[in-house]
Amino acid sequence: xxxxxxxxxxxxxxxxxxxxxxxxxxxxxxxxxxxxxxxxxxxxxxxxxxxxxxxxxxxxxxxxxxxxxxxxxxxxxxxxxxxxxxxxxxxxxxxxxxxxxxxxxxxxxxxxxxxxxxxxxxxxxxxxxxxxxxxxxxxxxxx
Amino acid sequence: xxxxxxxxxxxxxxxxxxxxxxxxxxxxxxxxxxxxxxxxxxxxxxxxxxxxxxxxxxxxxxxxxxxxxxxxxxxxxxxxxxxxxxxxxxxxxxxxxxxxxxxxxxxxxxxxxxxxxxxxxxxxxxxxxxxxxxxxxxxxxxxxxxxxxxxxx
Numbered sequence: 001x002x003x004x005x006x007x008x009x010x011x012x013x014x015x016x017x018x019x020x021x022x023x024x025x026x027x028x029x030x031x032x033x034x035x036x037x038x039x040x041x042x043x044x045x046x047x048x049x050x051x052x053x054x055x056x057x058x059x060x061x062x063x064x065x066x067x068x069x070x071x072x073x074x075x076x077x078x079x080x081x082x083x084x085x086x087x088x089x090x091x092x093x094x095x096x097x098x099x100x101x102x103x104x105x106x107x108x109x110x111x112x113x114x115x116x117x118x119x120x121x122x123x124x125x126x127x128x129x130x131x132x133x134x135x136x137x138x139x140x141x142x143x
Numbered sequence: 144x145x146x147x148x149x150x151x152x153x154x155x156x157x158x159x160x161x162x163x164x165x166x167x168x169x170x171x172x173x174x175x176x177x178x179x180x181x182x183x184x185x186x187x188x189x190x191x192x193x194x195x196x197x198x199x200x201x202x203x204x205x206x207x208x209x210x211x212x213x214x215x216x217x218x219x220x221x222x223x224x225x226x227x228x229x230x231x232x233x234x235x236x237x238x239x240x241x242x243x244x245x246x247x248x249x250x251x252x253x254x255x256x257x258x259x260x261x262x263x264x265x266x267x268x269x270x271x272x273x274x275x276x277x278x279x280x281x282x283x284x285x286x287x288x289x290x291x292x293x294x295x296x
Contacts, residue, residue: 015164022171029178033185047274048235051281052189075267109190112270118216119266121273125290129195137190140274 043080044069047114049140055109062105063137064096068124070113077112077120089127096131107135191277193288210251212260214240214276218267222276232272237279244283259287 044067055063067080079086086092100106108128112121121138128136215223220232222240229239244260251258260280264273280288 015168019164019168019171022168022175026171026175026178029175029182033178033181046188047271049189049191049274049278049281051278052191052274053281055188055190107192111188114269114271114274116270117266118264118268118270118273121270122264122290125195134195135192136195137192138274138277139188139190140278142187142189 043067044111044113045115046111046139046141048143050142052140052142055137059105059107062103063107063109064099065109065111065139066124066128068110068112068116068120070115075117077116077124079124089123093127093131096128096133100132105135106133107137108133109137109139111139191274191281193290210247210256210258212244212247212258214260214262216262216264216268216272216276218265220269220272222272235275237275240276241279241282244280244285248283248285257287258285259289260285261289261291263291 065081068077069080071078079089079092081092081095096108110121110124110128112124125136213223213225215226217223222229222237224240224243229243230237244258248258262273262276277288
């Protein structure tokens, strides 16, 4: 895209390399914006924790997200796993056990709604513990 | 023939369908500016990691028992550190809790002991409040944390 120029004459403004740089910058910002947005589930409001840590990139392939939406009527959690809503939480147990067998480094990321009662978080932690998974992460938003 | 060609060229230059670089740069600048502003205001998902108890490998070395601290979270969001109420339920950053925990960690490190914090969250306490307590623990650099639902025995 960039053309030649320079030579023995005075340095002159080149439009083509400037466009190259502009497009690279544009692609960079588009990429980081869309990559971060994809990680946020809009169906639930994550609790805010400014001092929570970044999730390590090398663990990304071992992570399994367990979404707990708030069911405001009974004030209970709605368990969503791989876009499927589970009414009976016992059905999740064999799934978690299979995932643990397949991946020894499995980490469950609990993505709970900020308004959920703490008892519901304890309930899912019991299921995760029963499946033999010891590595848990609580997802939170930075702002 | 030559006359016809020159006539065609003249027409096309009058219409001026050529590619305009200046408006394209304007548009690219606006898009770039938009994404730069958006990038600064991004909501990023982060996490608090913890290991569930009961899977620690047994060792032959003697283990020093840690100094145990209990944090209780009531339904209304009031936080108690070893039965002492700290901060009000409206305070999200829990500054008193964080500074008390930090002092406890420093004194425990001085006596070469580790601090173990158990968080007792009431069944109806908000999950947001639990995360705020975890946030205060992170600020106090305390890493040994266990969870318990319901009041301490």
